[in-house]
Amino acid sequence: MNPDAFGLESALVSRARTGDEEALEAVFHAYRTQVYNLGRRICGNEEDAEDVLQDTFLEVCRSINRFRGDGSLWGWVRRVAASKAFMLLRRERIRSGRTVSGDGLSPDAFGVAPREPTGPIDLEAALSRLSPVTRAVLWLHDVEGYTHEEIGELMEKTASFSKSQLSRAHRRLREWLG
Missing domain, CATH: 1.10.1740.10 (RNA polymerase sigma factor, region 2, helix turn helix motif)
Structure with missing residues (x-):
């Protein structure tokens, strides 16, 4: 419906x-x-x-x-x-x-260490390698259309925090996906 x-x-x-x-x-x-x-x-x-x-x-x-x-x-x-x-x-x-580091959550902040790719990597696998916070910022901004201000408010952080997390996510995905 x-x-x-x-x-x-x-x-x-x-x-x-x-x-x-x-x-x-x-x-x-x-x-x-x-x-x-x-x-x-x-x-x-x-x-x-x-x-x-x-x-x-x-x-x-x-x-x-x-x-x-x-x-x-x-x-x-x-x-x-x-x-x-x-x-x-x-x-x-x-x-x-676990604690939050100065630039966001460390990759293993929730007990999930990033995996090293063993072969061709797909987007789903690459997203799973991001920290939960970085992945959430990427998803909310790029897919759901939230602004950095809205994401910062949701996460009880600043818009700058959201921007840096998004930049980090994009950089890592480019590295991992080629």
């Missing part, structure tokens, strides 16, 4: 704000794949993506009244999902006792 089709989004949001379970379910079905994919790209694994999906829609159900309608519903849901993904990454970092 595309909730934007035929101007249904505002009607769907109005119903969801009253607690209408069918409307909330429609929001879930409309965006679950996109939220899962965003969580997968930021967190780097399916289990965490499932957690992001669940946490996102729990928050959407609790907070639908905070959606002002300034932008699209998907834009708001996407922002909630990205925030939940970053919170999950921060919790994991705190739980594991």
Whole structure:
């Protein structure tokens, strides 16, 4: 279902704000794949993506009244999902006792050391070699269309941090992919 089709989004949001379970379910079905994919790209694994999906829609159900309608519903849901993904990454970092270095997270900051390629490398493998934060900045900026200011706000960092992470991601991908 595309909730934007035929101007249904505002009607769907109005119903969801009253607690209408069918409307909330429609929001879930409309965006679950996109939220899962965003969580997968930021967190780097399916289990965490499932957690992001669940946490996102729990928050959407609790907070639908905070959606002002300034932008699209998907834009708001996407922002909630990205925030939940970053919170999950921060919790994991705190739980594991790993720290953030001066220029971002080290490649093994979440227990995943970069792999050396053993043969031809594809984009998916190259992305998996990036640190979770660098990969998230790349995905949010280049694929999702976030600005550096928005990414900085989501990550509780500066826009300059986002720019440097994106530059690092592009440089490493060029090195790895040729």
